[in-house]
Amino acid sequence: MAAKQTPVALIPALLSDDAMYRDVIEQLGETVEAQVMVLSEPTMQANVEIVLAKAPPTFVLAGTSYGGSIALEVALAAPERVLALWLMGCNPAAPEANVQELVGGLEAMPDAVIEMLAGLAVPKASTEAAEIFKAMAHRVGGKVGATQARALGSRAEVTSRLGALRMPTLVIWGEADQIVPASVGWALADALPHAHFHVLSDCGHLPTLEEPSQCAALFVEFLAEEVGHAH
Numbered sequence: 001m002a003a004k005q006t007p008v009a010l011i012p013a014l015l016s017d018d019a020m021y022r023d024v025i026e027q028l029g030e031t032v033e034a035q036v037m038v039l040s041e042p043t044m045q046a047n048v049e050i051v052l053a054k055a056p057p058t059f060v061l062a063g064t065s066y067g068g069s070i071a072l073e074v075a076l077a078a079p080e081r082v083l084a085l086w087l088m089g090c091n092p093a094a095p096e097a098n099v100q101e102l103v104g105g106l107e108a109m110p111d112a113v114i115e116m117l118a119g120l121a122v123p124k125a126s127t128e129a130a131e132i133f134k135a136m137a138h139r140v141g142g143k144v145g146a147t148q149a150r151a152l153g154s155r156a157e158v159t160s161r162l163g164a165l166r167m168p169t170l171v172i173w174g175e176a177d178q179i180v181p182a183s184v185g186w187a188l189a190d191a192l193p194h195a196h197f198h199v200l201s202d203c204g205h206l207p208t209l210e211e212p213s214q215c216a217a218l219f220v221e222f223l224a225e226e227v228g229h230a231h
Contacts, residue, residue: 005033006083006223007059009051011067012038013089013121013206014152015114015137015145020064023212024219031220032060039070040144044155048073052081060227062086062219064206065180066148072158075165084227085169086219089205091180092159092188099153103146110142121205123176129209162191168226169195172215174203196222 008028012020018036025034037054039047051074055061061082063071068090075082105113114137122130137145169192173185182199189197198218203210 006031006227007056008032008034009055009059009061010034010036011051011061011063011070012036012136013065013067014148015117015140016064016067016133016206017136017139019132019136020206021062021208024208024216027212027216028220031223038140039067040140040147040151042147042150042154044070044073044151047151048077052078055081057081058083060084060086060223063088063090064208065089066152069152069155072162072165073155075167076158076161079165079167082167084167084222085165086172086222087169087188088172088207089174089177089180089185090188091184092157092162092191093184094157095153095155099149102149103153106142106146106149110145113142113145114138120178122210123174123202123204125202126204126210129204129206132209133206159191162188163193166193168222170219170222171195171197172207172218173197173199174205174207174210175199175201176203177205179205194226196226 010021017038041047047070058081061071068087075085118130118134171189173182175182189195200207200211208215
């Protein structure tokens with residue numbers, strides 16, 4: 001009898017689409033039933049409602065950066081539906097004031113902002129990952145990116161509520177993350193009751209783009225241990 005597939009919803013980072021997880025999903029193969037959700041509602045609450053409307057009754061939820069912030073909000077809103085979490089590069093603290101600058105920049109000069117973000121998100125050596133990010137960002141476009149950034153700016157801090165999340169959580173961080181430092185990942189994992197924390201060396205803000213094989217291997221191991229998935 002074939003092993004039951006684990007339903008996994010994946011939420012990409014700001015200005016990103018399904019290409020962010022393509023290599024990882026390919027490597028996970030038949031073990032998961034993957035659904036990538038590119039979200040661009042103007043508020044976090046609206047994004048949370050879309051995830052809960054589109055996802056299966058129970059599911060594993062993964063998110064990178066902006067997507068990770070949404071994933072945390074979804075888990076807090078409906079913990080009974082989220083079997084496990086996989087978080088990368090997200091900050092549970094209140095948004096910083098520069099989010100508004102990002103909104104303005106994406107509306108006025110999207111190409112320049114995309115170029116700047118690619119340089120920040122991906123270490124210089126990962127030219128292929130940077131090109132994939134830029135291609136995604138141009139597909140998504142400055143207007144949608146600005147709406148996503150506005151939603152990110154609308155979020156409340158969740159640091160004080162992390163202890164309520166009892167589901168197992170995989171936290172993967174790039175050691176060279178220049179946007180959300182690895183120290184934030186440590187603190188996030190520390191505050192979650194059932195977290196597994198992994199730092200990837202020579203990796204920036206987008207682990208699934210830069211190190212898909214490592215990410216897939218860690219996720220498979222995590223599912224086997226925590227969600228009882230036979231692989």
